[in-house]
Amino acid sequence: MAAILEIQRLAKHSWNQDNRESPYLFEEVSAVIQQPECISVIGPSGQGKSTLLRTLALLDMPDQGDISYAGISYREKDPRLWRKEICYVAQQAVMLPGSVEDNLGTASRLHGEVYDVQLAEQLLEETLLAGLDRKKNASELSGGEKQRIALIRSLLLRPAVLLLDEVTASLDNISARAVEHMLQQWQAREGTTMIWVTHDLEQAARTSSRTWFMSGGTLLEDQQTIDFFRQPATEAGRQFVRFLASEAAL
Template sequence: MTTILQLEGLGKQLHPPDGPWLFRDFSASVAEPLIISILGKSGQGKSTLLRILGRLTAPDRGSMRLQGRDVSQWTPEAWRMTVSYVAQQPVMLPGSVEDNLRAAAFLHQRSFDLTQARQWMEQIGLDHLDWNSGAQQLSGGEKQRLALIRTLLLRPAVLLLDEVTSSLDSISKQATERLLVDLHAHSGTTILWVTHDWEEARTTSQQIWFMADGRLLEDADSRTFFDSPRTEEARAFLRSSHLLAESLEGIR
């Protein structure tokens, strides 16, 4: 079976050519469809890694292969249709809610799946929206979910998610998580998901990429990572995450 995604020695400098490295020597492969959570403290380059994988930012070192073909063998457009990125801060295109939903189909000359769009909008609690209303007038959480559906309608093989549930209330967050887990289960979509919510990672992901000290320190299945992390850095990260979660629960 052809490897879905292969990364060899990826690196990004803060100020090339002589500046410090944000991360380097990042090597990993995705041999089968998985949901992979990318964890680590802020400042490790997790979002930058996603932007590199989406060909929105160029690496300063290393190579990428998608479905057995080097990145140089793909046009940027074909790559981005196959590996699609959803940003933490969603950008609404000018026009209405419907204009935004139809944008991907229009740009890539595909038919628009109205039935699927309505189903997904309902599933994540956006069925109340007037499709003729301006997308710019939506709340932050509504924009985030609309941007996600807009990208899902491309039906990418690999989905890159940058903290897409961080601005959502608990009900919307759970509905979005269910949609993504269902999508993976039924269509075999590979999902690379940057999150600071360790509980979200534990319940949705099969694999964990843990970044620390400018490197990929752990690449492990989720149960192994959360039950018996290999490195002290990962153990310290999980301890601090547990303490933070407990303190937030106490505030509530």
């Protein structure tokens, strides 16, 4: 394994200064990420998990610190090329105008690549969308369908790093498991590094070998998943695991 991403003392200022002890949404986030690797990101909402992922994809810019991809700082790279390698998949999928087919093909064409229709079909099948009308207007899809189309659209670009933001959150259990399985197979085949925000502890345990726990305005714990779930190192981590476990039991 080789280091693919290196995050050094990354910080993002907070917009809302009221009621906050710190001027940062998060600060002092440092980590070295190997290829291939799957990292789960968990933590209470509002901790900046989505913002961290968006910052890693340069959809938001860092306020302090540095991010390097394959040893080169983001400051020295064209953000467009960066985003082709490090791709963020949002929780709320945004469809491009046009049909399902247009949505799947456009991203590849915009990036100057051939649209691999065979691969798109395979991924539709693996995410239980084989029966979806390819001519249907994408704006008419359900939230869960949009989420899967957005994910496939990103995979077709074959990024080196996939940043997944609760990508199974609006799916029923069966579809969520299908997507999870598809992503695991994709990782095994393509060697893609994945950083995956989830609220599902079992999903985190199934898919990742490493877990990041964001709390208190920073990356509070960075541990092997098995160690984190067995025994978080911090009181905040322990409380959060107990909270999620009690929610899952409901």
